[in-house]
Amino acid sequence: MFFLLLLLKYSILCLYLFEKELILMKTSTKIAACALGVAAAANAVHAAAFRPKKQELAPLPDEKVDVDRYRKHLSRAIQIKTISNRESDLVDWAEFQKLQDFIDETYPNVKAKLEKTVVPPSNLVFRWKGTRSDLDPIALLGHQDVVPVTRGTEDDWVHPPFEGFDDGEFIWGRGALDMKNHLLGVLEATEALLEDGFEPERDVYLLFGDNEEVVANDKNGARDIMNYLKKKGVHLDCVLDEGGAMLPVDVPHVINGKYLAGIGIGEKGYADIEVAVCAKGGHSSQPPKHSAIGELADVIKDIENHQFKSKFSYNMKQLLDSVSRNVTYPVRLVTCNIKALQPALLQIFKLIPPAACMVRTTTGVTMTQGSPAANVLPQRASVTINFRAMPGVTTDDLVAHIRKVVRNKDIEINVLNSKEASKMSPTDSRSYKIISDLCSRMEPNAIVVPYLVMGGTDACNYEPICENIYRYGPFKADASLMLCTHGTNERIPIACMKEALVFFKSFIREASAE
Numbered sequence: 001m002f003f004l005l006l007l008l009k010y011s012i013l014c015l016y017l018f019e020k021e022l023i024l025m026k027t028s029t030k031i032a033a034c035a036l037g038v039a040a041a042a043n044a045v046h047a048a049a050f051r052p053k054k055q056e057l058a059p060l061p062d063e064k065v066d067v068d069r070y071r072k073h074l075s076r077a078i079q080i081k082t083i084s085n086r087e088s089d090l091v092d093w094a095e096f097q098k099l100q101d102f103i104d105e106t107y108p109n110v111k112a113k114l115e116k117t118v119v120p121p122s123n124l125v126f127r128w129k130g131t132r133s134d135l136d137p138i139a140l141l142g143h144q145d146v147v148p149v150t151r152g153t154e155d156d157w158v159h160p161p162f163e164g165f166d167d168g169e170f171i172w173g174r175g176a177l178d179m180k181n182h183l184l185g186v187l188e189a190t191e192a193l194l195e196d197g198f199e200p201e202r203d204v205y206l207l208f209g210d211n212e213e214v215v216a217n218d219k220n221g222a223r224d225i226m227n228y229l230k231k232k233g234v235h236l237d238c239v240l241d242e243g244g245a246m247l248p249v250d251v252p253h254v255i256n257g258k259y260l261a262g263i264g265i266g267e268k269g270y271a272d273i274e275v276a277v278c279a280k281g282g283h284s285s286q287p288p289k290h291s292a293i294g295e296l297a298d299v300i301k302d303i304e305n306h307q308f309k310s311k312f313s314y315n316m317k318q319l320l321d322s323v324s325r326n327v328t329y330p331v332r333l334v335t336c337n338i339k340a341l342q343p344a345l346l347q348i349f350k351l352i353p354p355a356a357c358m359v360r361t362t363t364g365v366t367m368t369q370g371s372p373a374a375n376v377l378p379q380r381a382s383v384t385i386n387f388r389a390m391p392g393v394t395t396d397d398l399v400a401h402i403r404k405v406v407r408n409k410d411i412e413i414n415v416l417n418s419k420e421a422s423k424m425s426p427t428d429s430r431s432y433k434i435i436s437d438l439c440s441r442m443e444p445n446a447i448v449v450p451y452l453v454m455g456g457t458d459a460c461n462y463e464p465i466c467e468n469i470y471r472y473g474p475f476k477a478d479a480s481l482m483l484c485t486h487g488t489n490e491r492i493p494i495a496c497m498k499e500a501l502v503f504f505k506s507f508i509r510e511a512s513a514e
C-alpha cells in the first residue's frame with residue numbers, strides 16, 4: 001500500500017513536472033517563435049533598405065558622333081593583319097606600317113594637330129598639347145596587334161577573320177573586340193573633338209603599343225613607350241586601357257535588367273615555372289620501382305594539394321556588396337546578410353574555377369616532359385606550372401611556396417617566364433570617379449565596381465609614371481560574345497558602338513580638364 005501511495009505520489013509529481021516542462025517548453029517555443037518573428041521582421045526591413053546608394057548624376061551630354069564612319073574604319077582596320085609574334089623577326093612589320101598609314105589618312109585632324117612619335121619598332125605616341133602644361137597629362141592606351149587565327153579553324157568562321165565584314169548587326173574579324181574597336185574608338189573620338197574645336201587643358205596622349213599579345217617577351221612595346229615618356233620627364237595623371245566592359249546581367253528571379261561595369265584597378269601576375277626531378281635513367285627493361293616520372297607525380301600532387309589561400313580582397317567585398325544590393329527582394333532577404341555569409345561564400349568560390357581565380361593565386365599544371373623514347377627511362381622529368389598570382393604574391397613567393405610544399409627536396413626549379421602582379425589603383429581618385437560616373441550616366445542600370453583583371457594588359461607598364469591606372473572598354477556586349485575574343489567568330493555588335501564613342505569623347509573632355 002505504502003508502495004502504491006509512493007508510486008502514485010511519484011506519478012503525480014512526474015505529471016506535475018511533465019506539465020511544468022510542457023509549459024516551460026511551450027513558453028520557450030513561444031519566446032523562440034517571437035524572437036524569430038522579430039528577427040525575420042527586422043531582416044525584412046533590412047532587406048528592403050539594402051539598396052544601392054542613390055546618386056544624382058547628370059545624363060551624358062549630347063555628343064556629336066558618326067557611327068557609320070566608325071563602322072567603315074573598323075572594317076578597314078580589321079583587314080590589316082597586325083599579328084604579333086614572340087619572335088620579332090617573324091612579325092610582318094609592313095602590316096604595322098599599313099595601319100600607321102591608315103591612321104594618318106583616316107584621321108586628318110589627328111595627323112595635323114597631334115605630334116606623332118614612333119618608338120621602334122612600331123609603337124605609336126600621339127601627343128595632343130593642352131593649354132595647361134603645368135598639369136599632368138592623361139593617356140588613352142590601345143594595342144595595335146592582334147593574336148593569330150589558330151591554324152585549322154579558319155573555316156569555322158562565319159565570315160573570314162581578316163575581312164572586317166559588316167552584316168548590319170556585327171562587324172566580324174580578329175581584333176573586333178580585342179582591341180581595334182577600342183583603339184579606333186579613341187581615334188574617332190579624338191578626331192570628332194578636334195572637329196568640334198575642343199581644346200584640352202591637360203596634354204592628352206594616345207599610346208598604342210605594338211606587341212601586347214606577346215608581352216611576356218623581352219621586347220615590350222608598352223614598356224618602351226613608358227621609358228620614352230619617363231625620359232622626357234612625363235608623369236601621367238591617369239591611364240585608361242582595355243580591361244572591363246559593360247556586361248548585361250540577367251538571372252530570372254534573382255537579378256533583372258542590370259549591367260555589370262567592372263573597372264579594372266589591377267591585374268594578376270603571371271609565371272611559368274618548371275619543376276624537374278633527375279634520375280639515373282637507362283633501359284626500360286630494367287626499371288626501378290619509380291622512374292623520374294613516378295617521382296614527379298608525387299611532386300605534382302604535392303603542389304596541387306597545397307593550393308594558395310583564398311581570401312576576399314577589399315575590392316571583392318565591395319563587388320559582393322554592390323551586387324547583393326541589386327538583386328530582387330526575395331533574394332535580398334538572404335544577401336542583405338552578405339557580411340555574415342562571406343565565410344560560407346568563400347568555400348563555394350573555392351569549388352568553382354572561374355570564381356576561385358578571383359580569390360586566390362591559381363596553380364595550373366600544364367606541361368610535362370619525360371624521356372625522348374618509349375623504351376628509355378627518363379634521366380630528367382619535368383612539369384611546367386602556370387601560376388596567376390594575386391597582387392602581393394611575387395614570383396619569389398611562388399618559388400618559396402613550391403620549395404615548402406613539395407616533400408622531395410631534390411627538385412630543380414626554373415622560372416621560365418614571369419610578370420609580377422600590378423599595384424592596385426585607388427578608387428577615390430579624380431579619374432576613377434570620372435570613369436565610374438560616366439558608366440552610371442551611360443547606363444542607369446549599371447552596377448559599377450572596381451575589379452581585378454585576370455589576364456594581362458599593357459597598362460601595368462605605366463606604373464613608374466602613373467598611380468591612377470584603369471582598365472575599362474566602354475562596350476556593352478554579352479559575356480558569351482566577349483568569350484569570342486582570341487577565338488573563332490570574334491565580332492562586335494554595332495549597337496554598342498555609339499555609346500562607346502560618346503564615352504571616349506566625354507572621358508577626354510572631363511579627364512583632360514583641371
Ligand SMILES: [Zn+2]
Pocket residue numbers: 143178179212242
Ligand atoms: Zn587586348
